[in-house]
Amino acid sequence: MEEHKHVTIYDIAKKLNLATSTISRALKDHHSISDKTIKKVKQTAKEMGFVPNTLAAGLRGNKSKTIGILIPTVTQPFLSSLISGIEIAARKSEYSVIIMQSHDSYDVEVNLAKSLYSNRVSGVICSLAMETKDTSHFKQFSNNNIPLVFVDRVPRDYDTFRVVINNHLAGYKATKHLIEQGCKRIAHLTAGSEFGTLYNERKRGYIDALIEHDLPIDEDLIISLKHMTYEEGVKACNHLFNLKEAPDGLFAPGDILAVSAVQTAKKRGIKVPEDFAVIGFNNDPISEIIEPNISTITHPAEKMGKAAAELIIKNLKSVKDEEDDAKEITFLNTQVLIRESSSRKI
Amino acid sequence: MEEHKHVTIYDIAKKLNLATSTISRALKDHHSISDKTIKKVKQTAKEMGFVPNTLAAGLRGNKSKTIGILIPTVTQPFLSSLISGIEIAARKSEYSVIIMQSHDSYDVEVNLAKSLYSNRVSGVICSLAMETKDTSHFKQFSNNNIPLVFVDRVPRDYDTFRVVINNHLAGYKATKHLIEQGCKRIAHLTAGSEFGTLYNERKRGYIDALIEHDLPIDEDLIISLKHMTYEEGVKACNHLFNLKEAPDGLFAPGDILAVSAVQTAKKRGIKVPEDFAVIGFNNDPISEIIEPNISTITHPAEKMGKAAAELIIKNLKSVKDEEDDAKEITFLNTQVLIRESSSRKI
């Protein structure tokens, strides 16, 4: 197999009898290069099939026009949509995207963070692993002016960019909706001992809604899960239905859990939404296909990804404009989508 | 903000009064370095917080320990699972994964291929865009000994690695299953004017099964879609149900289409599977959650991703072992999962 040698700016320089510096500048429309030189350089660059070597540029500038994504997994609808949003926004500014999965493991996350740093990514977008209770492995980015954005599962105490929704408000709205449908004993699933704020906030919203409507808070109706999976959802729901005083509603902080609840209820002959109203979270594709389709809270995954990527890129451009108020939390709106699983015809 | 300077092998060398070459070799257990030197170097490297600069290494060796993924989108269950498999296998060998979405556009795919090349990826894994009818933009990889693996949506005529299932056999098995359930008029959805082989193969399997069982091939029952979406599925199914002689079964080459078929049927009062049996493809999560849950063909996405990544990594290691029979098509097994949407109690 023949070894095609890569075409470099040196080759172009030699062919045109110019200095490599001129080539380099011409290729990026530097003002100190004449228009005709620029045109000539670009022309022959194309003819020779020149493709810039990102690595060389990255080494020199100590950055790689690459955004690192560090998330639990890529297979959850919310996260794959997030990735999509990031990728689209990044590409628009000619950034590449490199992806790593923590699988919700703290140790893995620590390793991958180092690997991202090793790759000299220009910025990092992260949604924390379930296990993570300490974020010191992100200091290497902060310490080196590598913009860091946490999305969705954000740490409680790290002073950096965040892109989140108002989880408290969302939890409140979801619960209030159920109350308005006549539910008196609303159950809630949440994450056990969480370091981040996401599920805690939703739970707070749930509790505040109950309080506001003079409903009692029954700890028996609040179940902590280790993982947000279908199986754990089924287990929790069966537990709930076996209570002496079973719930008549459920706010699940994820659509998969809502699906498991609806199906577990049906299996036991419990009518949804008449006997048991359910609202989920995220507006996953499945929520509107399942029967009954599931009320949920919208979660603008792609928009959040776009916002996160743009935060990084903007911050990278304006190195000198110290003015722009960094470290800012971005809130985005969410809506209650009322569908069959919670609309009682009262 | 303080500018932490990166620790380099030069810093380590200075501190230990050794040459940088010794540090470099020691860090990767080169045989020409004594054990105690290795130990000492690794020790102080850790103490000083040394993190290797991937870009520098990549520039020197003209490769980046990175695998590029070029696929239509990351939000389809099959593709996100594929990514997951690739990422896991890649990480095991300390490769990173960089992802790009063609959004089924040929022009975008061409651009992204160039970008991957510019990033000096070690290898490329690609599932072709729907639009793509020409693969000359992949020659840059082949010409430079960058391993290229096509997965699932593979080109018809490119001599390189492939990871696919036996689509003909799968289509045959799916159709045969419907026939065995008593279906006489089985419809089929497929992709219009496809350059690749995927949907054509499934269709061939469908036709061969019909022929083998002496069933007529009715072109009215075969509909070409432009995109494999829920909406197009609904449209196509409504068309089918409006035929004078409506079908009594459907082989859909994707679970989303199967879902759309089942729901369209239900909406029209057509009983599934009694009046209309359906089998999908891929075993997407939704297929077993929907009611009735949907018979389907398994498609081992993660395993295929793993296989593709391993193909690349193995091929990269053995540069000299010209022996290993490259350019080999990997076939993987698939199964018919019989669920409610197609099991008639005959």
Next chain:
DNA sequence: ATGAGAATCGCAATCGGTTGTGCTAAAATA
């Protein structure tokens, strides 16, 4: 025509590992 200033372009260092080659000292063999 000539000097000031602007417009262009070249030189060479630099980023941080990698690796072929060569040198030196210690270990092995004669």
Next chain:
DNA sequence: TATTTTAGCACAACCGATTGCGATTCTCAT
């Protein structure tokens, strides 16, 4: 003791683009 090996490490070129600074050429105005 003399000589051949071998282990252990140092030198320096190299990958390809970037960029500060200096040098040269060109443009007008005087």
